[in-house]
Amino acid sequence: xxxxxxxxxxxxxxxxxxxxxxxxxxxxxxxxxxxxxxxxxxxxxxxxxxxxxxxxxxxxxxxxxxxxxxxxxxxxxxxxxxxxxxxxxxxxxxxxxxxxxxxxxxxxxxxxxxxxxxxxxxxxxxxxxxxxxxxxxxxxxxxxxxxxxxxxxxxxxxxxxxxxxxxxxxxxxxxxxxxxxxxxxxxxxxxxxxxxxxxxxxxxxxxxxxxxxxxxxxxxxxxxxxxxxxxxxxxxxxxxxxxxxxxxxxxxxxxxxxxxxxxxxxxxxxxxxxxxxxxxxxxxxxxxxxxxxxxxxxxxxxxxxxxxxxxxxxxxxxxxxxxxxxxxxxxxxxxxxxxxxxxxxxxxxxxxxxxxxx
Ligand code: PEP
Ligand code: MN
Numbered sequence: 433x434x435x436x437x438x439x440x441x442x443x444x445x446x447x448x449x450x451x452x453x454x455x456x457x458x459x460x461x462x463x464x465x466x467x468x469x470x471x472x473x474x475x476x477x478x479x480x481x482x483x484x485x486x487x488x489x490x491x492x493x494x495x496x497x498x499x500x501x502x503x504x505x506x507x508x509x510x511x512x513x514x515x516x517x518x519x520x521x522x523x524x525x526x527x528x529x530x531x532x533x534x535x536x537x538x539x540x541x542x543x544x545x546x547x548x549x550x551x552x553x554x555x556x557x558x559x560x561x562x563x564x565x566x567x568x569x570x571x572x573x574x575x576x577x578x579x580x581x582x583x584x585x586x587x588x589x590x591x592x593x594x595x596x597x598x599x600x601x602x603x604x605x606x607x608x609x610x611x612x613x614x615x616x617x618x619x620x621x622x623x624x625x626x627x628x629x630x631x632x633x634x635x636x637x638x639x640x641x642x643x644x645x646x647x648x649x650x651x652x653x654x655x656x657x658x659x660x661x662x663x664x665x666x667x668x669x670x671x672x673x674x675x676x677x678x679x680x681x682x683x684x685x686x687x688x689x690x691x692x693x694x695x696x697x698x699x700x701x702x703x704x705x706x707x708x709x710x711x712x713x714x715x716x717x718x719x720x721x722x723x724x725x726x727x728x729x730x731x732x733x734x735x736x737x738x739x740x741x742x743x744x745x746x747x748x749x750x751x752x753x754x755x756x757x758x759x760x761x762x763x764x765x766x767x768x769x770x771x772x773x774x775x776x777x778x779x780x781x782x783x784x785x786x787x788x789x790x
């Protein structure tokens with residue numbers, strides 16, 4: 433991922449510290465205060481510096497002791513916050529209903545592509561709960577490729593999701609489209625989703641990561657993004673977490689298919705990415721066979737494939753009346769198909785395939 437001898441130091445300053453002290457801080461690390469590609473300043477108080485081995489642990493400690501420094505992180509050579517470190521526990525996200533993502537058995541997060549009404553949200557939530565889903569997912573703010581497509585019910589949709597949670601007890605997962613809507617989405621959601629198209633919105637990643645709610649974040653892989661780029665997007669969220677002093681990473685990565693020359697499926701599910709991600713990061717990894725397939729007939733085979741590859745769970749589009757879903761009708765599973773998927777998940781879960789390599 434990076435030069436073997438390059439380490440990174442991340443320094444969070446106390447509120448109101450300003451940046452007058454920056455040149456002297458940088459001098460402590462052996463670099464001058466003038467602009468350089470080695471350091472980056474995030475307003476209002478976060479500094480990242482790429483350092484070599486000439487910076488000793490004692491120098492980092494001296495910096496940590498400065499009165500304007502709130503916290504400091506020294507990343508070992510070649511590592512990022514997102515990196516999996518042997519001997520350190522992998523992170524697990526626990527939802528308010530006790531369901532775990534990254535625990536022993538895979539979770540299924542399911543629901544309609546978009547929330548259409550309170551009754552639709554409640555009916556679909558009851559249907560997926562009865563079949564064994566651990567969380568309910570529905571879109572209230574839908575980023576759409578076609579500007580004339582249905583864009584979601586907005587806040588009204590969030591209220592429908594809240595009602596579905598009240599009725600079923602399932603935690604809700606819903607997408608934040610941009611920073612302007614973060615507060616309102618965080619007020620309702622149990623897990624904040626960042627969609628594939630926003631994986632490259634770096635200020636959004638940082639801002640959601642540092643949001644005071646500290647809510648778990650489900651980050652979908654950009655469909656044109658490499659695994660490295662996906663991990664670096666998660667790193668932006670972790671940088672936000674560090675800045676806000678939120679210790680629990682609370683991030684779920686979601687592989688959702690990448691764009692290739694193949695058009696028979698909507699995207700191409702990158703099954704190998706599941707294995708690579710589980711080796712390279714401590715974060716839980718789930719997969720979305722619905723958007724990868726684009727066709728309900730292929731959702732089950734892809735779901736089996738990603739679970740066999742070690743996925744910690746699935747994100748699946750399901751609907752009580754799939755043919756009439758307001759968005760992504762082609763790929764939405766009906767009640768029968770969803771129950772069949774859940775039965776396959778149960779069988780594969782018993783094999784414990786989502787354990788990570790040692
Ligand atoms: C979604 O999950 O609703 C969605 C639109 O998926 P993606 O961001 O992966 O395209
Ligand atoms: Mn969809």
